[in-house]
Amino acid sequence: MNRSYYNISLTKEEFAMKRILFFVVILLVSGCIQTVKQDPPSLVRTLDATNKPQKSAAVVKTQGNPKSSYKALIIGNSDYDYSRLQNPVNDAKAMNDKLVDMGFHVTRATNLDHKTMQDTIKTFEQRLSVQDVALFYFSGHGAQVNGKNFLIPVDNEEIKENNLENKAVSAQNVLAMMKNTNKGMNILILDACRNNPYEGSQKSNVRGLARVSPPRGALIAFAAAPGQPASDGDGLNGLYTDHLLKALDNAKHKRIEDVFMEIRDPVFKESKKKQEPWYQASLREPFCFGGCSVVNSRSNDF
Secondary structure, three states, X not given: OHHHHHHHHXXXXXXXXXXXXXXXXXXXXXXXXXHHXXXXXXXXXXXXXXXXXXXXXXXXXXXXXXXXXXXXXXXXXXXXXXXXXXXXXXXXXXXXXXXXXXXXXEEEEEOOOHHHHHHHHHHHHHHOOOOOEEEEEEEOOEEEEOOEEEEOOOOOOOOOHHHHHHHOEEHXXXXXXXXXXXXXXXXXXXXXXXXXXXXXXXXXXXXXXXXXXXXXXXXXXXXXXXXXXXXXXXXXXXXXXXXXXXXHHOOOXXXXXXXXXXXXXXXXXXXXXXXXXXXXXXXXXXXXXXXXXXXXXXXXXX
16 A cells, blocks of 8 residues: 555656656746857848748939939849849949949849849930940859850749740840840849859759850940859959949040950959959940040950
């Protein structure tokens, strides 16, 4: 009888201990969750309801004199669904500040999905008039298929080689839009040859962007020669854009071909001969930011 009572009493004690241990564990777990929530925002990307990292919101801003005949659209895409990049948003901000200082009315757009890219380019088209200086700059992922270049929006999770036409923006179409809308000077600058622009692209034998011939009155500049990838850079800006900004510091009254020529050697050297910027111009007359002092025309391909 006594032995039976002792066993029952011991079982109750064990049960009580288990309840205490259970509450202790709950408290410890709660303490861990509190600690995670208090981590600095810079260390942890915020998760949405589906437990996926929240993306940076698209931002579209205009700055500069709206009456200026110098008009620019600058796009920088960093926060990709697949293969995020460090510097394009920084590139876009730095280019915005530089071009505003040079007298441009600038639209700066960052982290755009496909639809927003299309809408922003359409708005830029509507701003152009017949005799403007129009400049389009893109920093982010780019790809080529069958000789056609595509600028990749941040919603690139479902992009494949066979659907780029429908899910990315054609660089050739942007150039054609500028040519058809603006009969003045058109400038297309693409720092968009980053590696691995969408899932599965690393299996392709094609790298970089395809060669494009500019229409009359236009200059096209690539961060790397056709077929070469471009570096995202180790500093605040991509390698190419970093040197482009330096060249624009002293661009006033220089031929635009000479400005872009100044970028090539520093990038080639700093990349240890892995990246060689390329440009091609077909101008009706000499063009210089701020006006030229010498008048003769030429067509260059470097």
